[in-house]
Amino acid sequence: MSQAWRGALRGNEPMADHVSWRAGGTVARAFFPADLADLASFLGRLRPDEPLLMVGLGSNLLIRDGGFDGTAIFTHGALDTLRREDDGSFYAEAGVASPKLARFAGRQSCAEAEFLAGIPGTVGGALAMNAGCHGGDTWRYVERVLMLKRNGEQVIRTTDDFAIGYRHAGLKASSDEIFAGAWLRFPAGDAEAARRRLRELLERRIATQPLQLPNAGSVFRNPPGDHAARLIEAAGLKGTQIEGAQVSEKHANFIVNPGGVATASAIEMLIGRIQAEVAEKFDVQLVREVRIVGEMVRRSGHDGEGV
Numbered sequence: 001m002s003q004a005w006r007g008a009l010r011g012n013e014p015m016a017d018h019v020s021w022r023a024g025g026t027v028a029r030a031f032f033p034a035d036l037a038d039l040a041s042f043l044g045r046l047r048p049d050e051p052l053l054m055v056g057l058g059s060n061l062l063i064r065d066g067g068f069d070g071t072a073i074f075t076h077g078a079l080d081t082l083r084r085e086d087d088g089s090f091y092a093e094a095g096v097a098s099p100k101l102a103r104f105a106g107r108q109s110c111a112e113a114e115f116l117a118g119i120p121g122t123v124g125g126a127l128a129m130n131a132g133c134h135g136g137d138t139w140r141y142v143e144r145v146l147m148l149k150r151n152g153e154q155v156i157r158t159t160d161d162f163a164i165g166y167r168h169a170g171l172k173a174s175s176d177e178i179f180a181g182a183w184l185r186f187p188a189g190d191a192e193a194a195r196r197r198l199r200e201l202l203e204r205r206i207a208t209q210p211l212q213l214p215n216a217g218s219v220f221r222n223p224p225g226d227h228a229a230r231l232i233e234a235a236g237l238k239g240t241q242i243e244g245a246q247v248s249e250k251h252a253n254f255i256v257n258p259g260g261v262a263t264a265s266a267i268e269m270l271i272g273r274i275q276a277e278v279a280e281k282f283d284v285q286l287v288r289e290v291r292i293v294g295e296m297v298r299r300s301g302h303d304g305e306g307v
Helices: 036-044 098-107 114-118 123-129 191-208 228-234 264-282
Strands: 008-014 026-032 052-055 061-063 068-074 082-084 090-093 142-148 154-158 162-165 168-171 178-184 245-247 291-293
Touching (some): 036 142, 036 178, 090 098, 090 123, 098 114, 123 168, 123 178
Parallel strands (some): 026 068, 052 068
Antiparallel strands (some): 142 178
């Protein structure tokens, strides 16, 4: 592949440096585009069958210890355009941090964007998983979406093109397009009220979540009519550890990595143990919110927990 881009392409990039769990293997290739046009140029020269992984802030992602044999594209700091359009909507590229969009909309005297401040990821990730908290969901405010095809072509799609559900959004038609940006609209509000709401939500997060330790946010979706954290705590799993990975004592739907010593395998084993015990005790199947990709490393030892 002849170079015709401005960004940086690196080989065997350690993903523990890029995900909020501070654990995991490497990716075969890592591309850091200069901007959206640069990413489009890079995609146009990539093999059509090359496995792709989009990475924002790495806050909802785990790469298995065996690594990912493909190309990871890092959008944060590159796809960072954020503006208010003449029609009043907000245009945000996929690499914009969700809290940044929340603050920007608030300063523009708009309401209901504050929930985005509680999502520790980018707009691209929020679109892909219909991220939400505090009663808000991303796609409720989306009007149109800018997509990139694998050949680098840009296409604008409406919400009618997508199947949107709880913690998921994808094109109805089979496609290999990726999220590049979106136009969102929020109702009119008061800038000072938005600032107060943002401050309240931040204080609540600090009080209830283990933000000082490496984590990936909520590990499981909330099952209908219940909360994953309640079920995990009721199963007696708060504080449970496997090789450095630990169910948070502060919030049971968080797995933390104190000291950054846990491997991706240990985190994944702990996820599996939580699912198994909650299913056994309450007959509820917890579904992961976090994305796990890559190859597992063969392990030996007792109970699958050897070195």
